Amino acid sequence: MTEKLYEKSGSALNFSATVLSCERAGDGYAVKLDRTAFFPGGGGQACDVGLLGGVPVSGAALDGFDVIHYVNTPLTVGANVEGAVDAAVRFPRMQCHTAEHIVSGLIHAKYGYDNVGFHLGCDEVTMDFNGELSREQLDEIEDLANRAVYADLPVTVSFPSPAELPTLSYRSKLDLTENVRLVTVEGIDVCACCAPHVEKTGEIGLIRLLGFIRYKGGVRIRLVAGERALADYRARCRASQSISEMLSVPQEKIADGVARALANADALAASNAALRRRVAELLTDGLEKTDGNRVFFLSEAESDPDVARLIVKRALPETAGLVAVCYGENENGFRYIVASEKTDLRAKLPEINRALSGRGGGKPGMAEGSFAASREEIERFFLGK
Numbered sequence: 001m002t003e004k005l006y007e008k009s010g011s012a013l014n015f016s017a018t019v020l021s022c023e024r025a026g027d028g029y030a031v032k033l034d035r036t037a038f039f040p041g042g043g044g045q046a047c048d049v050g051l052l053g054g055v056p057v058s059g060a061a062l063d064g065f066d067v068i069h070y071v072n073t074p075l076t077v078g079a080n081v082e083g084a085v086d087a088a089v090r091f092p093r094m095q096c097h098t099a100e101h102i103v104s105g106l107i108h109a110k111y112g113y114d115n116v117g118f119h120l121g122c123d124e125v126t127m128d129f130n131g132e133l134s135r136e137q138l139d140e141i142e143d144l145a146n147r148a149v150y151a152d153l154p155v156t157v158s159f160p161s162p163a164e165l166p167t168l169s170y171r172s173k174l175d176l177t178e179n180v181r182l183v184t185v186e187g188i189d190v191c192a193c194c195a196p197h198v199e200k201t202g203e204i205g206l207i208r209l210l211g212f213i214r215y216k217g218g219v220r221i222r223l224v225a226g227e228r229a230l231a232d233y234r235a236r237c238r239a240s241q242s243i244s245e246m247l248s249v250p251q252e253k254i255a256d257g258v259a260r261a262l263a264n265a266d267a268l269a270a271s272n273a274a275l276r277r278r279v280a281e282l283l284t285d286g287l288e289k290t291d292g293n294r295v296f297f298l299s300e301a302e303s304d305p306d307v308a309r310l311i312v313k314r315a316l317p318e319t320a321g322l323v324a325v326c327y328g329e330n331e332n333g334f335r336y337i338v339a340s341e342k343t344d345l346r347a348k349l350p351e352i353n354r355a356l357s358g359r360g361g362g363k364p365g366m367a368e369g370s371f372a373a374s375r376e377e378i379e380r381f382f383l384g385k
């Protein structure tokens with residue numbers, strides 16, 4: 001059985017050990033030691049990485065009561081090696097995990113809800129509780145959690161005997177009676193947990209509840225803590241600063257600035273729609289009835305599918321043949337809408353597309369697509385000019 005240094009202390013990251021075995025595993029090797037600080041993963045926290053005898057450890061896992069370390073280079077059995085867990089990876093995870101215990105302990109004590117789901121992701125933690133909480137209640141929990149951080153409370157580990165266990169009150173009570181490891185945040189929480197934690201709550205720095213959603217009859221809370229809370233705060237400050245610069249409003253008033261910009265955009269959209277209707281009216285006012293076809297070409301400023309559709313709608317009653325509206329001119333040709341009240345365009349369109357190198361399709365009364373043809377070619381086809 002590997003002596004598990006990580007179970008006793010979350011800050012013991014450097015250690016000496018003897019290599020007990022080194023066996024091929026996939027492309028690399030699986031190493032067992034007599035003792036280790038590498039946490040093999042569990043309780044929602046991922047396994048450690050680091051160095052062993054100068055060789056990178058890509059991960060660790062439990063094999064019965066032993067910890068396996070995965071390396072690419074074989075280590076000599078019987079050799080004494082120095083191990084170093086990567087603190088830059090481990091420490092932020094411990095900050096978040098201990099923060100999760102504090103928040104879960106506070107919610108359990110105040111509302112009696114259990115933490116029924118926990119995920120420690122790369123950037124944030126999600127926690128599920130089996131009861132509903134309001135924003136105000138979570139604000140209060142956040143205040144209390146940060147007070148527990150300011151108080152720099154000890155976080156201790158204990159292994160109660162099977163006789164002691166039934167007399168103790170703690171979260172995550174399983175049916176286990178042996179090897180139960182309790183993590184205690186003094187005065188805040190006691191919980192069965194296998195993962196390493198910070199030793200004093202002050203190491204967490206900051207606990208922030210980012211938000212929550214209703215989830216399976218309870219709530220799912222998103223939490224950041226420590227280094228990740230700082231990174232999150234920095235990213236949010238940068239985002240609000242760039243919004244403030246774009247809108248030329250002070251940072252504390254960016255919500256008002258965004259609301260004004262959106263209202264402006266709505267007003268512009270409404271006036272654009274009115275202008276489009278006006279353009280369509282101007283281009284179709286006073287049309288006389290014709291037995292033949294009609295073709296409209298929209299200038300760059302008028303080119304808009306909505307304008308084209310409005311023109312079609314207004315010109316159709318005055319046109320016995322086809323109405324074609326060409327817009328969006330580019331180096332290849334035009335976008336088009338062709339419509340008719342009498343001609344079935346599904347039957348007619350292949351001929352039109354063939355003549356004008358067109359692509360597109362539609363319904364019996366209306367088709368849309370593009371012509372790779374010049375204005376003269378289009379006019380000649382539809383008007384016989």
Ligand SMILES: [Zn+2]
Nearest residue numbers: 043193194195
């Ligand atoms: Zn835990």
